[in-house]
Amino acid sequence: MLTANYQQLKDILSERIPSKRIITNPLQLLAYGTDASFYRLIPKIVVQVHTEEEAIEVIRQTARLNIPVTYRAAGTSLSGQAISDSVLMVATHEWRKYTILDDDAAKIKLQPGITGARANIYLQPFGRKIGPDPASINAAMIGGIAANNASGMCCGTAQNSYKTIADIRIVLYDGTVLDTSDEQSKKDFVAKHPEIIAGIEELRDKIKADSILEERIRHKFKIKNTTGYSINALVDYEDPFDIIKHLMIGSEGTLAFISDLTYHTVIDEKYKACALMIFETIELACEAVPLLRESPVSAVELLDRDSIRSVDNDPDAPDYFRTMPETACVLLVEIQANEKSEMDAKEAAIRKAVESIPTIQPYRFTSDPKEYSFNWKARKGLLSSVGGLRKTGTSCIIEDVAFPVPRLAEACIAIKQLFKKYEYHDAVLFGHALEGNLHLTFSQDFSTPREVKRYADMMDELADIVVNKFDGSLKAEHGTGRNMAPYVEKEWGEAAYKIMVRIKDIFDPNKLINPGVIINENPKIHLENLKPLPGVDEIVDKCMECGFCEPNCVAEGLTLSPRQRIVIAREISRLKVAGEDPARLKQMLHDAKYYSDETCATDGLCGLVCPVKIDTGKFVKEIRHQEASDTAKKVAGYIGSHMAGTTSMARGGLNFVHFVHSILGDTLMGSIASTMRTLSFKTIPKWNKDMPKGARKIKDTVVNEGQPDKVVYFPSCINRSMGKSKGYEKDDVELTEKTKELLQRAGFTIIYPEGLNDLCCGMAFSSKGLKEEGSRKSKELEAALLKASEDGKYPVLFDMSPCFYTFHEAYENKKLKIYDPIEFMLDFVMPKLQVKHPREVVTVFPVCSVKKIGMETKLMELAKLCSKEVAFVQSNCCGFAGDRGFTYPELNKHGQRHLNEQIPSSCKDGYSTSRTCEIGMSEYSDINFKSIFYLIDEVTK
Ligand SMILES: Cc1cc2nc3c(=O)[nH]c(=O)nc-3n(C[C@H](O)[C@H](O)[C@H](O)COP(=O)(O)OP(=O)(O)OC[C@H]3O[C@@H](n4cnc5c(N)ncnc54)[C@H](O)[C@@H]3O)c2cc1C
Ligand code: SF4
Numbered sequence: 001m002l003t004a005n006y007q008q009l010k011d012i013l014s015e016r017i018p019s020k021r022i023i024t025n026p027l028q029l030l031a032y033g034t035d036a037s038f039y040r041l042i043p044k045i046v047v048q049v050h051t052e053e054e055a056i057e058v059i060r061q062t063a064r065l066n067i068p069v070t071y072r073a074a075g076t077s078l079s080g081q082a083i084s085d086s087v088l089m090v091a092t093h094e095w096r097k098y099t100i101l102d103d104d105a106a107k108i109k110l111q112p113g114i115t116g117a118r119a120n121i122y123l124q125p126f127g128r129k130i131g132p133d134p135a136s137i138n139a140a141m142i143g144g145i146a147a148n149n150a151s152g153m154c155c156g157t158a159q160n161s162y163k164t165i166a167d168i169r170i171v172l173y174d175g176t177v178l179d180t181s182d183e184q185s186k187k188d189f190v191a192k193h194p195e196i197i198a199g200i201e202e203l204r205d206k207i208k209a210d211s212i213l214e215e216r217i218r219h220k221f222k223i224k225n226t227t228g229y230s231i232n233a234l235v236d237y238e239d240p241f242d243i244i245k246h247l248m249i250g251s252e253g254t255l256a257f258i259s260d261l262t263y264h265t266v267i268d269e270k271y272k273a274c275a276l277m278i279f280e281t282i283e284l285a286c287e288a289v290p291l292l293r294e295s296p297v298s299a300v301e302l303l304d305r306d307s308i309r310s311v312d313n314d315p316d317a318p319d320y321f322r323t324m325p326e327t328a329c330v331l332l333v334e335i336q337a338n339e340k341s342e343m344d345a346k347e348a349a350i351r352k353a354v355e356s357i358p359t360i361q362p363y364r365f366t367s368d369p370k371e372y373s374f375n376w377k378a379r380k381g382l383l384s385s386v387g388g389l390r391k392t393g394t395s396c397i398i399e400d401v402a403f404p405v406p407r408l409a410e411a412c413i414a415i416k417q418l419f420k421k422y423e424y425h426d427a428v429l430f431g432h433a434l435e436g437n438l439h440l441t442f443s444q445d446f447s448t449p450r451e452v453k454r455y456a457d458m459m460d461e462l463a464d465i466v467v468n469k470f471d472g473s474l475k476a477e478h479g480t481g482r483n484m485a486p487y488v489e490k491e492w493g494e495a496a497y498k499i500m501v502r503i504k505d506i507f508d509p510n511k512l513i514n515p516g517v518i519i520n521e522n523p524k525i526h527l528e529n530l531k532p533l534p535g536v537d538e539i540v541d542k543c544m545e546c547g548f549c550e551p552n553c554v555a556e557g558l559t560l561s562p563r564q565r566i567v568i569a570r571e572i573s574r575l576k577v578a579g580e581d582p583a584r585l586k587q588m589l590h591d592a593k594y595y596s597d598e599t600c601a602t603d604g605l606c607g608l609v610c611p612v613k614i615d616t617g618k619f620v621k622e623i624r625h626q627e628a629s630d631t632a633k634k635v636a637g638y639i640g641s642h643m644a645g646t647t648s649m650a651r652g653g654l655n656f657v658h659f660v661h662s663i664l665g666d667t668l669m670g671s672i673a674s675t676m677r678t679l680s681f682k683t684i685p686k687w688n689k690d691m692p693k694g695a696r697k698i699k700d701t702v703v704n705e706g707q708p709d710k711v712v713y714f715p716s717c718i719n720r721s722m723g724k725s726k727g728y729e730k731d732d733v734e735l736t737e738k739t740k741e742l743l744q745r746a747g748f749t750i751i752y753p754e755g756l757n758d759l760c761c762g763m764a765f766s767s768k769g770l771k772e773e774g775s776r777k778s779k780e781l782e783a784a785l786l787k788a789s790e791d792g793k794y795p796v797l798f799d800m801s802p803c804f805y806t807f808h809e810a811y812e813n814k815k816l817k818i819y820d821p822i823e824f825m826l827d828f829v830m831p832k833l834q835v836k837h838p839r840e841v842v843t844v845f846p847v848c849s850v851k852k853i854g855m856e857t858k859l860m861e862l863a864k865l866c867s868k869e870v871a872f873v874q875s876n877c878c879g880f881a882g883d884r885g886f887t888y889p890e891l892n893k894h895g896q897r898h899l900n901e902q903i904p905s906s907c908k909d910g911y912s913t914s915r916t917c918e919i920g921m922s923e924y925s926d927i928n929f930k931s932i933f934y935l936i937d938e939v940t941k
């Protein structure tokens with residue numbers, strides 16, 4: 001129940017913003033109450049804004065009603081700066097516009113909802129990238145990257161947002177817009193807000209008049225520092241607009257909303273190599289760091305002995321990982337260059353620079369893909385090692401401090417002693433050595449006062465070591481948030497802190513923009529609002545709520561992301577165990593059914609990018625399994641045992657619907673079908689104009705006998721039921737026929753498994769949680785394929801990638817040689833055919849299973865053999881999710897919302913390897929999608 005002023009806000013906003021984007025449902029509010037930190041605040045209202053006008057409206061109305069507002073991008077922040085117990089304004093989904101500036105892409109203008117990785121995809125053709133390179137770049141968005149001044153392994157302090165920002169467009173606390181790239185905007189701003197300009201100039205001049213303070217500021221920014229505001233802007237720049245734009249960097253959404261930002265881009269070097277230098281002690285490694293800093297390295301990462309131990313079980317780890325001395329320390333050194341000769345020169349210079357410091361064994365710079373990626377995997381995998389090994393219920397903490405480089409060794413030893421004293425036995429220490437930046441990763445239980453005190457005492461002592469002993473930074477990269485807010489004055493001293501407080505006053509006089517972040521009077525704020533992480537199920541218990549999975553999830557933004565599904569499951573589990581608030585629990589369970597379960601595509605793409613490899617889809621299937629009624633299990637068993645009858649009924653039904661459609665036409669059929677669906681309370685599947693006819697029953701057993709090459713062809717039950725759709729060519733035949741023609745032309749004898757009409761990979765059952773029947777069907781298929789292939793003598797072709805993937809995960813007898821449609825065509829069929837008339841342009845869509853099996857490059861290769869230009873759709877999952885697109889079409893619609901814009905205007909046809917996905921893609925685009933087998937057949941005929 002909203003209080004009067006929040007209700008008033010909701011009512012006013014509803015006049016300008018569609019109400020489905022003004023969220024007040026408790027389940028979704030809780031879901032948005034999480035970022036990657038170990039804090040939780042539950043917002044009262046979440047508003048998903050799509051335009052600057054909407055953002056201005058939210059900012060104006062919250063200001064008018066005296067309501068605090070927090071801005072949110074991807075929510076991967078670690079210090080508690082992206083959460084709110086008031087209004088959370090999410091600017092992600094429609095904030096995707098970008099403009100490449102200058103012919104050589106020397107600059108790029110980006111909206112805040114673009115991930116750093118996507119910005120780099122736009123720049124790739126120009127051999128350039130954005131400067132900031134946080135490890136979270138695949139998920140983190142420009143708004144958050146800039147507002148946190150995030151940085152990573154290569155960018156250091158030279159290429160972070162502060163150093164590479166060209167211009168910014170911001171919305172201030174009263175809705176005023178300032179665009180620093182527009183002279184008129186600056187003039188208007190001076191006229192409207194002379195007090196802001198005067199305030200900035202006063203601070204600038206005050207620092208200039210205080211040489212000790214000025215020197216302190218310059219000194220502290222020689223190493224990475226994100227504690228407090230970027231007050232170096234006041235000493236580095238004279239012009240108030242230059243100062244304002246640099247102050248926005250690292251302001252953690254506490255000064256203004258960023259509508260867009262222009263970066264100077266940096267060169268993305270073509271050649272890369274790295275070496276692991278192993279030193280006897282941390283001291284020796286740290287002695288090498290200043291020497292490396294003076295030489296042409298691109299990155300130097302320090303890994304302590306415990307870090308190495310946490311990855312030494314990896315099958316790719318070299319033997320010396322297990323045998324190096326307990327005192328050892330590793331530096332991972334990266335070189336990058338645009339020319340091979342430059343690489344050689346750089347390597348020689350680096351060797352010379354550190355020749356005086358002995359390593360345990362000779363080191364070698366490698367660009368061999370396997371070795372190179374292992375070396376970096378070892379570094380990047382450290383978080384998952386600690387996160388994945390921690391006890392259920394504990395948080396994975398990543399502290400982020402920086403020390404003056406000459407004192408790095410001393411600092412490492414002091415930190416290690418600190419961890420020993422407070423018994424953080426799983427702690428590992430690694431980081432960006434060139435910047436003196438160390439990440440301290442450990443697990444922490446917050447469920448008892450004793451554990452909270454242990455953390456509090458350790459943090460006080462850490463602050464003491466960093467500040468008093470080394471004059472370092474308490475937050476090097478991750479931002480101050482609520483986590484370091486109590487220590488900002490301690491680190492900076494009174495004079496600098498007062499400057500920061502004044503900056504907040506100037507830009508946010510009413511203290512409504514992300515209050516409590518960076519500047520906070522409460523000395524214990526870092527110990528409050530701690531997030532509970534109760535156990536739920538071992539599939540998801542290791543979740544760190546980092547948010548890395550969100551960009552891969554088709555349901556994100558429609559209902560819940562994988563992270564949010566886990567948050568909800570944790571809350572349900574907590575409520576059940578605590579026995580508190582049964583009404584809330586009941587409501588949660590009710591809402592979770594749709595938000596968490598029914599709208600999960602269970603495609604598992606989330607697991608591909610999760611640092612601890614959590615497949616939330618698997619978890620959802622487990623819930624479906626637990627909740628499946630006995631009746632559903634019995635029905636599944638019946639259908640599974642009568643597959644031939646079921647596919648035959650499906651064929652008949654599809655033919656009937658197709659017949660009616662041909663008489664009524666798209667519009668009338670559409671409205672009748674939609675009315676029937678509504679009247680049936682959505683139990684009748686959604687009809688669309690691309691619904692196919694029924695297929696003809698396959699009666700073949702062996703075709704084209706006597707050829708030297710034989711293949712077992714397993715047509716999936718979907719293709720055995722579904723024939724041509726309306727958009728197919730008149731003389732097209734259904735896919736099973738097309739495959740037969742193609743294989744015959746390529747000179748194969750085709751063997752159909754015995755009892756084909758009863759066979760199925762099991763996916764239709766297991767995706768609904770009916771895993772017993774799913775498993776029985778896949779076993780049955782395995783037996784039939786073994787027999788047909790004469791115990792694995794002949795390859796087996798699947799005609800749908802999802803069925804291939806399901807079977808690939810389930811089958812046990814590895815004598816079977818099974819092939820995805822893409823791989824089989826590329827390796828077996830294309831070499832036997834000749835492309836006679838390639839297409840000008842086609843679009844291809846890699847379905848989820850193609851991504852999971854790592855077949856995207858092969859799909860591109862195959863398509864490129866058939867067409868001069870190939871548009872590769874970048875959306876993650878199409879949202880059709882087996883047959884879910886028929887019953888939850890909103891998921892499919894959401895998944896396809898950016899499909900059309902990725903299809904070139906001259907393109908007439910799209911291709912894929914999954915029939916049901918193709919139906920959904922055809923519905924939500926202006927072209928028709930079908931199996932890539934049709935394309936191959938056409939261009940080789
Ligand atoms: C596993 C892991 C590894 C990480 N590694 C790194 C690393 O290597 N280096 C690093 O620096 N960080 C790292 N981070 C922290 C985090 O990912 C980065 O700081 C990232 O840039 C945050 O971006 P975001 O899109 O998630 O922003 P959010 O978390 O959504 O927001 C970040 C801040 O920006 C503000 N904000 C968001 N959008 C706007 C806007 N439009 N206008 C104004 N303010 C806005 C928010 O209010 C908040 O204060 C890591 C995090 C995780 C979980
Ligand atoms: S599921 Fe994995 S990627 Fe997603 S929030 Fe949890 S740990 Fe991060």
Ligand code: SF4
Pocket residue numbers: 552553554555556561562565599600601602603604605606607615616617618620877
């Ligand atoms: S399985 Fe797919 S839809 Fe479900 S949470 Fe994972 S990415 Fe999202």
